[in-house]
Amino acid sequence: GENVEQHPSTLSVQEGDSAVIKCTYSDSASNYFPWYKQELGKRPQLIIDIRSNVGEKKDQRIAVTLNKTAKHFSLHITETQPEDSAVYFCAARDPSNTGKLIFGQGTTLQVKP
């Protein structure tokens, strides 16, 4: 079945710098890759997603890139702010089960003022 690896597990950046989180997946048939942000004590919330028919998607300071050949996708946050501090999860949809998401282990991002 699908397996998703996420790196790094923790990331600390200075306010205003960029942050990049990377994920790899194992099943080349996977076609949907969401990213969730989880603030302390709260539920995961979708921040951006990408489907396999595109290579990049942007939403203001957030972008996701997908390399299908290498089977990896990345989250890019530019001009980081303290409110970006949270745990970020990548996920890949299991191609054998259209509803199931396989999550990475999570990245704790700390943005220092």
Added chain:
Amino acid sequence: EAQVTQNPRYLITVTGKKLTVTCSQNMNHEYMSWYRQDPGLGLRQIYYSMNVEVTDKGDVPEGYKVSRKEKRNFPLILESPSPNQTSLYFCASSSGNQPQHFGDGTRLSIL
């Protein structure tokens, strides 16, 4: 407002005392799922349901049961809870190719 509602939000109980965590969604979603979240392990799927009366095991189903008698509800049942089931639990729902929506979570402590 579209939402996934879990109850209770917090529960402290003892080993062996049956408990149920309810999950309800108001978006008419076909797909519902339960996850547990543990430090360093991310979100792991316990059980899922593709539609009414259709349920299946996820990656960590041992010690749990579910049912899907109505489209909106997907309760998680721990028949005989044990301390290793102390965790943060999330219910989620989705429809078709749309993203999953998560509930606010239930923090279970089993002593």
